[in-house]
Amino acid sequence: MGLTFTSLEENKFQHLFEEFSYTAYRLETLQTYGVPYELEEFRRFRSGQSRGAFPGISRWIDRVRKGGGQGKVFHRVHVVSEPLSDYVRFECAWSYRHTVRAGEDVRILPVDATGWPDGLPRSDYWLFDSSVLVWMDYAADGAFRSAELVDDPAAVVQANLWRDRAIHLSIPFTQYEQGFDPMFLPR
Structure with missing residues (x-):
């Protein structure tokens, strides 16, 4: 294994x-993330308040906008358990709706709740240019623990296969959101 990051804000990770x-491709598998x-x-979302600045x-x-202007593409697949957790509802309503408009392919x-897609891990990762793999490690409560740059070629190939499978099985966020109201409750 390679370089380990202990913070999402580390310069080398950013x-x-x-x-x-x-x-840049991300597989998300958790139903809650505890990022600061x-x-x-x-x-605010859970208490029914309006969305703030959300820095x-x-x-x-x-x-995403800057990268798109340079011809870069940001992809993400989130495996979500239904019924949705409060966090996933929040992420869909207050994050994905905005990042998709900016150009992210979510x-x-x-x-x-009892199923999981065949052929996909229950772990998160980033894959850059199909060749740079960063394995993400989170605690059970969704708190970030670390990320590790993986230098094993077989692991990189496997991550590409998982990416292709996840994209094949998933649907665009804009299609998914049609079944929900503004607070991402089922219609």
């Missing part, structure tokens, strides 16, 4: 999002 040439930059907005997502939207792979 630099990965600037230095890739073509594609979302805590206040998640609290963490605003920075991501800027990154896809959803819905499963029931």
Whole structure:
């Protein structure tokens, strides 16, 4: 294994999002994430308040727009258990709706609470340009623990196969959201 990151804010980790040439792909598998930059907005969402400035997502939207202007593509597939957790509802309503408008290709792979798609891991990762793999490690409560740059070629090939499978099984977020109201409750 390679370099380990203990913070999502580390310069070397953030630099990965600037230095890739073509594609940045993310597989998300958790039903809740406990990242600090979302805590206040998640609290607002759960209490029925309106969306605030949301600086963490605003920075991501800027990154997606800038990358898109350079010909870079951001892809994401989130495997979501239905019924949706409060966090996934929040992410869909207050994040994905905005990042998709900025140019991110967000896809959803819905499963029931007891199922999981065949051939996909229950772990998160980033894959840059189909060749740079970063394995993400989260605690059971969704708190980020670490990320590791993986230098094993077989693992990189496997991550590409998982990406292709996840994209094949998923649907575009814009299609998925048609079944929900503005607070991402089923219609």
